[in-house]
Structures are given as C-alpha cells and as structure tokens.
Amino acid sequence: RKEVEQDPGPFNVPEGATVAFNCTYSNSASQSFFWYRQDCRKEPKLLMSVYSSGNEDGRFTAQLNRASQYISLLIRDSKLSDSATYLCVVISSGGSYIPTFGRGTSLIVHP
Amino acid sequence: DTEVTQTPKHLVMGMTNKKSLKCEQHMGHRAMYWYKQKAKKPPELMFVYSYEKLSINESVPSRFSPECPNSSLLNLHLHALQPEDSALYLCASSQVLGSTNEKLFFGSGTQLSVL
Numbered sequence: 001r002k003e004v005e006q007d008p009g010p011f012n013v014p015e016g017a018t019v020a021f022n023c024t025y026s027n028s029a030s031q032s033f034f035w036y037r038q039d040c041r042k043e044p045k046l047l048m049s050v051y052s053s054g055n056e057d058g059r060f061t062a063q064l065n066r067a068s069q070y071i072s073l074l075i076r077d078s079k080l081s082d083s084a085t086y087l088c089v090v091i092s093s094g095g096s097y098i099p100t101f102g103r104g105t106s107l108i109v110h111p
Numbered sequence: 112d113t114e115v116t117q118t119p120k121h122l123v124m125g126m127t128n129k130k131s132l133k134c135e136q137h138m139g140h141r142a143m144y145w146y147k148q149k150a151k152k153p154p155e156l157m158f159v160y161s162y163e164k165l166s167i168n169e170s171v172p173s174r175f176s177p178e179c180p181n182s183s184l185l186n187l188h189l190h191a192l193q194p195e196d197s198a199l200y201l202c203a204s205s206q207v208l209g210s211t212n213e214k215l216f217f218g219s220g221t222q223l224s225v226l
Contacts, residue, residue, distance in 0.1 A: 008151075034214065043201055043217035044154065087153060089215070096167060097209050101153035 003027055004090050006102035013109055017078045021105045023088030024070040032091040033064055033071045037084045038104065044087055047073075078109045114138050117202050117218035125226050126192060132221045134185040134202030142166075142208035143185040144215070145177060146201040154201055160185060161208040192225045199223070 005024045013019045025033075033050035048055065050062040050071045061074040075082055088102035115136045124130050134143065142161050146154035159167035160179040168177075174196075176188040185202055201220045205213040 032213070041199070041222065043219050044215075045217070046214055049214070091213065097213070098156060098159065098167065099213070099215055103153045 004088055004100050004102040006088050006105050008103055008105060010106035010108050013078055013107070015078055015080060015109055015111055017109075018074065018076045019078055019107065020072055020074045021086055021088075021107075022070050022072050023090075023102050023105075024068075025088075025090045025100075026069070027090070027092045028069065030069075030090045030092045033062075034089040034099075035060075035062055035071075035073050036087040036089055038087055039084050047086070075107075078107075080109050080111065083107055083109045115202055115204055115216050115218035117200075117221055119221055120219065121222045121224075123224045123226060124189065124192065126194070128192075129188070129190045131189065132187040132200055132202075132223075134187075134218055135183055136204045136216070136218075137183055138204065138216065139182075140204035140206050140216070141182060142205045142213070143179065144203040144205075145185070145187050146203060146217075148199045148201060148220075158187075159208060166208060189223075192223075194225050197223055197225045 003026050035047040036044040037047045038044040050064050054063045059076045063072045085104040085106050087104045089099045118133045144159050145157040148154045156169050157171045158177045163179045174191050178186040199220045202218040203215045
C-alpha cells in the first residue's frame, strides 16, 4: 500500500460547483499535512496547511481526520482558474521528515 | 512569485554532454532539495542537503551529481544522461530538515530533454 494515496481523477465539474478531494495516508506517525496546487508544466505551490481543527481560506476548506487517516480539500464556487492538479503532502516524524507526495488529483472546471 | 530561482528554464542535451542545473534561494533556508517529475506523476525526491551537507540520496544514479557550494546555492551536475532522464527538475527549500511543519518552496523548474 502506498504511503499517501489520492484519486487521480480527473474531476470534471461546472463553474460554481462544490468539489471535494480526499487523501489517505498509511503512517500513523504522520504529523503535518499540506495541499499543494500544480498547474501544467509549472512548479507545485503551497495552497494551504491542514490543521487538526480544520482551516478555511476563502473558498477552500481543509480538514484532517486522524482516526480514519485522511485529509480533505473542499473547493466551493469553483472557478475556471481552479483547474489544476492538487497534491497532498504528508510529513511523518518517525522517519527522516521528508515530505511525501501523493500522486495528485486532477481538477477540470468547465464553463 | 517564487523566491527560489532555477536556471535554465529549459535545457536540451545530448547523451555525451555535461551540463549543470542551478538553484538559488535567499530566504535563509538551511534545507534544499532536488526533485525529478515526469508528466502526470508526483515529484520524486532525489537529494536533500541540510546545512550544506548531503543528508539524503535516494539511490540516484551517479550520472547525477549534486553540489551545495553555500547555504544559498544548490547545483545538479549532469553527465552521460539517458533519454529516460528527460523530466522536469525541481529545486525546493525549507527552513530546516527535521521539523514536522516544514513547508517546501519550489523553484519554477528546469524542463530537461535528453536526445
């Protein structure tokens, strides 16, 4: 089983829709969680950190469920410009603290 | 705008060439990384430097040779590459290695094609 798993998609949604992605992790020693956004042929950019209490940044909400070992990203009122790949990143304290990437979830927002 | 600068943005090289990729950051970060990314795949870790010392080498072939001349610079020397080494090479930095809350900041990458 891979350490960090994501549904690759693509998720194809109309503008204005609400869409959610999940990311599961297998290492219970995982302590830090992030969502990155990557556009085609560009570098990954930090979208948001994920905190135990959940956190919101505008149209984006991130949640952590430690019991079930997954994090989620909710995007409300999708815009065309939200089309990208969303990468889940997990850092575990039990090893070398190297960020581990999921394979990414592709989102396509259409008019 | 990214605060991690990579050059060149694009590179085409033959299998007998020697070239170098360069990365620079001025955020005072003490951990620097090289990642390789193929299309539709996640970034794959190659090397990590911590306080200018090589901390992690993910069993990368010796035709890739990293170098960290100082705390702001990271190079990747390329020699005798294969066509399958064609990929996007990403440099990243974080404040330190060993903290569980480290955010990675990426450069814009070098798109490498090996002919």
